[in-house]
Amino acid sequence: MVLKIFFPQCCNTADSGLLVGHWIPGHNSAVVLAVIHYPFIPGQVKKYLSELQSQTQVDLTVLGSWSMPKEGKEGMDSFLKDLSTIFPQKCWLQLSREIGKRGFICQGDKIILIHYDQRKVMLSQLHPVQDVSQKSDIEPSELRLVFQTVAQSQPLFFLDKYDDGPLKLTHWQSEGREASIIAELLKQASVPVCIFLTWLLSLWHWFLLFISSKLSTCVQSGYRAVHFKTVFSPKKAATHMEFMRKANIFVSFLLDIALGLLLISWLYRENRISKLADTLVPVADRVAKELQELLEWLMGAPAGLKMNRALDQVLGRFFLYHIHLWSSYIHLMSPFIERILWYVGLSACLGLTFALSVLSDIVALLTFHIYCFYVYGARLYCLKIYGLSSLWRLFRGKKWNVLRQRVDSCSYDLDQLFIGTLLFTILLFLLPTTALYYLVFTLLRLVVVLFQGVIHLSVDFINSFHLFAIGLRICRPYRLAEGVKFKVLCQEPGTPLHLMMEINPLKCSSVLQCYRTPTYSCYPKDSWAALCKKLFVGELIYPWKQKTDKTD
Amino acid sequence: MGADSGPGAPAAVPWRKVLYERQPFPDNYVDRRFLEELRRNIRVRQYRYWAVVRETGLIAQQVSCVAVFHTLWSCMEQGDLVPSTVLWVCLGCALLGYGLYEILGGACVRERTRLADLQSATIFLAFTFGFSPVLKTLTESVSTDTVYAMSAMMLLAHLVSFPYAQPSPPGSLSLNAALFASVCLASRLPGALHTFTMLSCALLVFALWPCLLHRMREKAEWSFPWAAVLVCLAGVGGLGSLWPEGALLLSLALLTLTLLCPLLLVHLQRHKDNIHGPWDEAEIREDLSRFLN
Numbered sequence: 001m002v003l004k005i006f007f008p009q010c011c012n013t014a015d016s017g018l019l020v021g022h023w024i025p026g027h028n029s030a031v032v033l034a035v036i037h038y039p040f041i042p043g044q045v046k047k048y049l050s051e052l053q054s055q056t057q058v059d060l061t062v063l064g065s066w067s068m069p070k071e072g073k074e075g076m077d078s079f080l081k082d083l084s085t086i087f088p089q090k091c092w093l094q095l096s097r098e099i100g101k102r103g104f105i106c107q108g109d110k111i112i113l114i115h116y117d118q119r120k121v122m123l124s125q126l127h128p129v130q131d132v133s134q135k136s137d138i139e140p141s142e143l144r145l146v147f148q149t150v151a152q153s154q155p156l157f158f159l160d161k162y163d164d165g166p167l168k169l170t171h172w173q174s175e176g177r178e179a180s181i182i183a184e185l186l187k188q189a190s191v192p193v194c195i196f197l198t199w200l201l202s203l204w205h206w207f208l209l210f211i212s213s214k215l216s217t218c219v220q221s222g223y224r225a226v227h228f229k230t231v232f233s234p235k236k237a238a239t240h241m242e243f244m245r246k247a248n249i250f251v252s253f254l255l256d257i258a259l260g261l262l263l264i265s266w267l268y269r270e271n272r273i274s275k276l277a278d279t280l281v282p283v284a285d286r287v288a289k290e291l292q293e294l295l296e297w298l299m300g301a302p303a304g305l306k307m308n309r310a311l312d313q314v315l316g317r318f319f320l321y322h323i324h325l326w327s328s329y330i331h332l333m334s335p336f337i338e339r340i341l342w343y344v345g346l347s348a349c350l351g352l353t354f355a356l357s358v359l360s361d362i363v364a365l366l367t368f369h370i371y372c373f374y375v376y377g378a379r380l381y382c383l384k385i386y387g388l389s390s391l392w393r394l395f396r397g398k399k400w401n402v403l404r405q406r407v408d409s410c411s412y413d414l415d416q417l418f419i420g421t422l423l424f425t426i427l428l429f430l431l432p433t434t435a436l437y438y439l440v441f442t443l444l445r446l447v448v449v450l451f452q453g454v455i456h457l458s459v460d461f462i463n464s465f466h467l468f469a470i471g472l473r474i475c476r477p478y479r480l481a482e483g484v485k486f487k488v489l490c491q492e493p494g495t496p497l498h499l500m501m502e503i504n505p506l507k508c509s510s511v512l513q514c515y516r517t518p519t520y521s522c523y524p525k526d527s528w529a530a531l532c533k534k535l536f537v538g539e540l541i542y543p544w545k546q547k548t549d550k551t552d
Numbered sequence: 553m554g555a556d557s558g559p560g561a562p563a564a565v566p567w568r569k570v571l572y573e574r575q576p577f578p579d580n581y582v583d584r585r586f587l588e589e590l591r592r593n594i595r596v597r598q599y600r601y602w603a604v605v606r607e608t609g610l611i612a613q614q615v616s617c618v619a620v621f622h623t624l625w626s627c628m629e630q631g632d633l634v635p636s637t638v639l640w641v642c643l644g645c646a647l648l649g650y651g652l653y654e655i656l657g658g659a660c661v662r663e664r665t666r667l668a669d670l671q672s673a674t675i676f677l678a679f680t681f682g683f684s685p686v687l688k689t690l691t692e693s694v695s696t697d698t699v700y701a702m703s704a705m706m707l708l709a710h711l712v713s714f715p716y717a718q719p720s721p722p723g724s725l726s727l728n729a730a731l732f733a734s735v736c737l738a739s740r741l742p743g744a745l746h747t748f749t750m751l752s753c754a755l756l757v758f759a760l761w762p763c764l765l766h767r768m769r770e771k772a773e774w775s776f777p778w779a780a781v782l783v784c785l786a787g788v789g790g791l792g793s794l795w796p797e798g799a800l801l802l803s804l805a806l807l808t809l810t811l812l813c814p815l816l817l818v819h820l821q822r823h824k825d826n827i828h829g830p831w832d833e834a835e836i837r838e839d840l841s842r843f844l845n
Contacts, residue, residue: 306693309692309693310686310689394724394728395732396725396728415676417728418759420728421732422679422680424728424732425687425731426686426687426690429690
């Protein structure tokens with residue numbers, strides 16, 4: 001059997017010592033993680049390895065010996081042979097290099113040496129992602145185990161050459177750990193700051209839930225609050241997915257704010273706010289006037305249809321009175337509109353999504369009378385339809401059996417029959433009038449809903465686009481790995497085969513698919529058939545009802 | 553016919569016509585008592601002509617009721633009758649009818665108290681009076697032809713679905729159809745009071761009169777033909793005052809219904825051929841190969 005040894009590139013020129021690593025269970029391979037140099041005390045090596053084993057959950061053992069001859073230092077071979085008795089192993093590797101040759105020499109079995117870049121493999125994540133805590137029936141492949149081992153042995157790489165410990169190691173970070181004072185200070189300060197911010201956010205979250213969830217601004221800010229709770233939680237991200245999520249929330253929030261500030265700078269230049277405020281009140285007035293004309297047309301003989309005059313007049317006057325109330329309200333508010341708009345526009349600094357949500361809310365408030373009319377018309381129509389269906393059953397002498405959920409025959413009293421027939425006649429002949437009002441107001445409402453839907457879809461897109469993953473894929477492609485490719489380094493006779501392992505980055509389309517953030521998806525929750533049925537019966541429709549995000 | 557020649561029937565055990573016992577005979581074996589239990593026309597009644605004519609009176613008088621109602625409506629529409637007069641007459645008729653009903657049903661146990669009856673009457677009157685302005689404007693936007701067609705259909709449905717066998721609690725569909733037709737027609741009248749009057753008449757004619765008639769038939773058998781004839785004459789006469797040809801047609805129809813149809817029924821009874829009785833298995837003995845080519 002050929003033995004596969006994964007050898008870190010940084011240890012190619014390391015001094016002689018012990019090879020420390022992990023045997024991959026089930027496959028005939030081993031991963032070399034570091035080299036412990038002479039001189040060492042075997043007892044201390046064993047203690048250190050057992051400490052690390054409890055810290056990293058990786059079964060670290062001494063794999064074998066490594067010999068790198070230097071001028072003036074000879075005679076290690078016999079010493080090396082004795083080591084195999086101190087650290088008992090089922091398989092003892094003995095690798096050595098000779099000056100002038102590229103290939104390694106190995107005593108014992110036939111081996112293939114696969115060189116890998118330790119830092120890159122440690123930081124990389126193999127796709128498709130499998131959760132470590134998830135119990136899956138699929139055996140992880142050899143490659144996956146290698147990646148897992150290197151990633152989990154991070155505490156091993158904390159000892160560098162400046163530490164005054166009893167052991168000297170060589171690994172990718174042995175030249176010294178990279179750190180900066182600012183990063184360290186921020187890390188220290190972040191925990192209490194995060195705790196405080198989390199508490200504030202939870203308070204805000206509770207407050208938002210109290211206010212009605214109809215305003216999309218509140219929904220959006222609640223959504224952001226949930227995000228921030230994830231980002232600012234003092235617990236470090238345990239899995240890769242959590243880390244990506246945190247990072248993405250942060251990055252997309254920054255982008256959002258940047259776009260919002262851009263919008264502000266455009267909006268507040270050249271006095272655009274006051275121009276906007278000046279056009280707002282005439283637009284509202286115009287809408288009211290159009291509605292009034294529409295109602296007067298309905299009160300006459302619209303499109304040649306003959307309506308019941310009395311009911312027509314009643315409904316028409318009722319709605320006209322509402323419009324009158326609405327326009328007087330708008331006129332009352334008109335001096336304050338500019339100030340309000342100025343302060344509301346400042347809220348765009350919280351992000352472009354906020355500005356869009358505020359726009360959607362302003363549109364909703366301006367068309368509130370249309371919504372009211374729609375609700376009145378729909379309720380009247382719905383009542384009529386239910387009354388008609390029930391009285392039609394009475395007409396035929398039948399009744400709805402609630403227990404059996406079916407229509408049964410029933411013998412009615414004389415008075416029930418009489419009054420039932422009268423009411424049936426009345427409802428039947430008044431149906432065209434009510435249906436026309438319902439139709440007109442439903443169409444108006446659908447126009448408003450369509451506009452709001454467009455805004456919500458764009459907000460949704462901004463929220464769910466995973467900018468961080470795309471950026472990572474472009475700038476640091478080795479972080480998101482799909483697999484590996486091997487390159488032959490050196491194939492000399494008499495020496496084992498040397499291969500170089502390089503990381504294959506994930507495809508962009510897979511990145512998008514894998515890292516889509518689940519949002520409060522405001523796709524319509526009814527299918528077309530259900531929507532049509534609801535419209536026909538007269539139930540109120542809220543096609544863009546937003547579900548709260550409870551996943552992940 | 554598997555009557556006598558059973559294939560080697562052992563005479564030791566007699567054959568019994570049961571299915572649950574295993575017998576030494578084949579399954580489709582029947583002994584000589586094949587088709588013995590066949591009966592023909594056991595439920596055919598022998599109708600007597602004049603009895604049938606009497607019964608037909610009910611149908612004829614119902615048709616005439618519709619004609620009377622139509623007459624009333626036409627007169628009110630043309631302005632020949634003043635609504636208040638009609639209203640008082642209706643009230644008088646209602647009280648008279650109620651009194652007659654009580655007298656005839658003297659020995660019976662009442663299923664409704666007088667108070668319940670009064671309550672029903674108050675509800676009718678209040679409801680109809682309250683809704684008559686609304687009812688009046690209902691068919692304003694509908695064209696006259698449509699209204700007439702709808703009423704005619706509804707009255708036809710009323711006649712077809714009337715429970716002639718048991719008219720005392722009036723059937724739902726027939727009463728509702730008649731009321732619907734009357735509302736349609738009543739909404740064509742000039743005033744709200746007209747509408748109210750029309751609806752009260754409809755209630756009397758279609759809802760209360762059949763109950764009284766039924767009571768009369770039960771208690772005073774002799775009065776029923778006279779009442780039916782009276783109603784028929786009223787119908788023909790009323791129609792005659794509006795449209796003489798129509799009266800002629802109606803009288804012809806009534807005569808056909810009353811005199812000709814019973815004759816037909818009695819005459820055709822002899823062609824009745826109903827068979828009753830249990831089934832017996834038949835075994836085909838003929839040579840059917842001639843049907844194969």
